Amino acid sequence: MDQHVGRPRAERARQLADVLRQQITDGTPADGVLPDERILGRRFGASRNAVRDALALLRQEGLITRRRGVGTTVVLSKYGHGLERLTGLAEELTGRGTVTNEVRAAAEVPVLPAAIAARLEVPPGAGGVYVERLRWLDGLPLSLDSSHLTAETGRAVLAGDLVERDVFSLIEEAAGAPLGRAEVAVHAVNADADTARLLGIEAGAAVFALERLTRLADGRPVDVESIRIRADRMTLRSTLHRGGPRTTV
Amino acid sequence: MDQHVGRPRAERARQLADVLRQQITDGTPADGVLPDERILGRRFGASRNAVRDALALLRQEGLITRRRGVGTTVVLSKYGHGLERLTGLAEELTGRGTVTNEVRAAAEVPVLPAAIAARLEVPPGAGGVYVERLRWLDGLPLSLDSSHLTAETGRAVLAGDLVERDVFSLIEEAAGAPLGRAEVAVHAVNADADTARLLGIEAGAAVFALERLTRLADGRPVDVESIRIRADRMTLRSTLHRGGPRTTV
Numbered sequence: 001m002d003q004h005v006g007r008p009r010a011e012r013a014r015q016l017a018d019v020l021r022q023q024i025t026d027g028t029p030a031d032g033v034l035p036d037e038r039i040l041g042r043r044f045g046a047s048r049n050a051v052r053d054a055l056a057l058l059r060q061e062g063l064i065t066r067r068r069g070v071g072t073t074v075v076l077s078k079y080g081h082g083l084e085r086l087t088g089l090a091e092e093l094t095g096r097g098t099v100t101n102e103v104r105a106a107a108e109v110p111v112l113p114a115a116i117a118a119r120l121e122v123p124p125g126a127g128g129v130y131v132e133r134l135r136w137l138d139g140l141p142l143s144l145d146s147s148h149l150t151a152e153t154g155r156a157v158l159a160g161d162l163v164e165r166d167v168f169s170l171i172e173e174a175a176g177a178p179l180g181r182a183e184v185a186v187h188a189v190n191a192d193a194d195t196a197r198l199l200g201i202e203a204g205a206a207v208f209a210l211e212r213l214t215r216l217a218d219g220r221p222v223d224v225e226s227i228r229i230r231a232d233r234m235t236l237r238s239t240l241h242r243g244g245p246r247t248t249v
Numbered sequence: 250m251d252q253h254v255g256r257p258r259a260e261r262a263r264q265l266a267d268v269l270r271q272q273i274t275d276g277t278p279a280d281g282v283l284p285d286e287r288i289l290g291r292r293f294g295a296s297r298n299a300v301r302d303a304l305a306l307l308r309q310e311g312l313i314t315r316r317r318g319v320g321t322t323v324v325l326s327k328y329g330h331g332l333e334r335l336t337g338l339a340e341e342l343t344g345r346g347t348v349t350n351e352v353r354a355a356a357e358v359p360v361l362p363a364a365i366a367a368r369l370e371v372p373p374g375a376g377g378v379y380v381e382r383l384r385w386l387d388g389l390p391l392s393l394d395s396s397h398l399t400a401e402t403g404r405a406v407l408a409g410d411l412v413e414r415d416v417f418s419l420i421e422e423a424a425g426a427p428l429g430r431a432e433v434a435v436h437a438v439n440a441d442a443d444t445a446r447l448l449g450i451e452a453g454a455a456v457f458a459l460e461r462l463t464r465l466a467d468g469r470p471v472d473v474e475s476i477r478i479r480a481d482r483m484t485l486r487s488t489l490h491r492g493g494p495r496t497t498v
Binding site: 044189 | 257260262263267268269272274292293294306309329360365368427428430437438439441442453456457458460466473475484486491
């Protein structure tokens with residue numbers, strides 16, 4: 001018995017995929033194997049076609065894989081990146097895999113682009129540093145991070161180990177103090193050709209595009225980043241509280 | 250003089266688009282009109298082709314529009330949705346536009362799907378309520394929100410004004426107390442056919458897919474949502490602090 005008789009097929013597929021996605025996000029099934037179409041259909045009161053369409057959507061999102069004889073398995077549970085504390089990627093993923101960095105650019109820039117200088121609150125015409133890294137997790141590309149840094153901090157970062165370490169930890173070492181805060185804007189975009197090539201995904205695949213402006217403890221901005229993250233490999237997570245604005249820690 | 254001679258054209262376009270996106274995110278230019286290609290090229294030390302490619306990427310993302318005679322304009326600055334406090338959409342956008350809701354489903358469900366019952370911490374086989382709304386902001390579709398609610402709270406929500414009000418405010422009215430917290434997982438996905446049709450975007454366009462589990466003040470879960478948000482109209486924003494975990498407020 002299909003509870004949604006009369007609804008368009010695409011709508012039934014979307015709603016069923018929603019429920020299955022909640023289940024996968026929740027970490028079940030623990031063995032990563034989903035029941036077969038017949039059992040799923042019975043469980044959700046849905047037709048076999050609706051189940052098949054829903055699984056096709058989840059496969060497109062990269063959440064599951066389907067193979068004859070093996071069945072439907074959760075491909076790779078996505079890594080969660082917290083949106084509550086300011087952390088670098090390697091730090092965030094401590095204990096969950098090995099982050100390595102392919103340094104694609106690391107050089108002084110004689111004149112920062114005007115829009116970047118404005119965000120960094122340095123005078124127009126000021127120089128700085130540009131660092132671009134492709135970040136790998138356990139041998140798969142995960143994100144492409146581009147940083148424009150203020151001159152003094154940037155030079156210290158250039159002198160550091162950009163292959164092994166987070167830029168944040170290099171900045172803190174140079175500053176001799178922890179970072180302050182960062183303003184983050186999260187976009188979802190279709191991957192452009194260059195990003196897709198570097199991240200090993202199809203052009204047009206959905207990716208996160210983050211803009212992050214990071215400040216020292218005294219409030220001075222030091223690092224403007226554009227970050228693209230494979231959305232089939234990472235979920236951004238947060239716990240939100242009702243009530244007044246966040247207490248600064 | 251192109252600062253990036255020898256780099257592939259797609260890479261130059263990506264990097265230039267990054268800088269322009271930072272500028273647009275920052276709210277400049279204030280009049281929404283970007284300088285012409287020649288001026289942008291001079292400003293960024295980039296070739297006219299690189300500028301043209303970068304603008305093509307931003308147009309694809311829905312950030313700008315280009316018209317002969319008018320030039321390049323920022324289409325519609327995106328709405329920012331904070332990721333710091335738990336807020337409903339209408340509440341979040343107070344003063345920035347009028348949210349109206351098209352109720353697509355609002356009914357009791359005799360048996361909640363097992364995955365949903367598990368997340369709501371109710372026994373398998375328990376009933377509940379399903380509400381699905383397409384949310385419009387100033388006459389354009391912005392998001393598609395599907396909620397599974399526990400039975401008692403859900404019935405109170407069904408009795409409320411689902412066209413005009415946030416589900417959160419209806420829950421709080423029923424509970425006689427503010428909500429507690431919510432765990433949110435943010436994905437970026439390519440829009441499926443049904444979502445695309447409802448949100449008025451092309452199938453495959455990047456959208457945010459949020460899963461949100463909302464709890465009452467005493468910690469009991471009451472609302473499991475799957476939310477899809479047009480990523481060309483909304484940015485998720487947060488200020489992250491360095492240091493220990495967030496202080497509960």
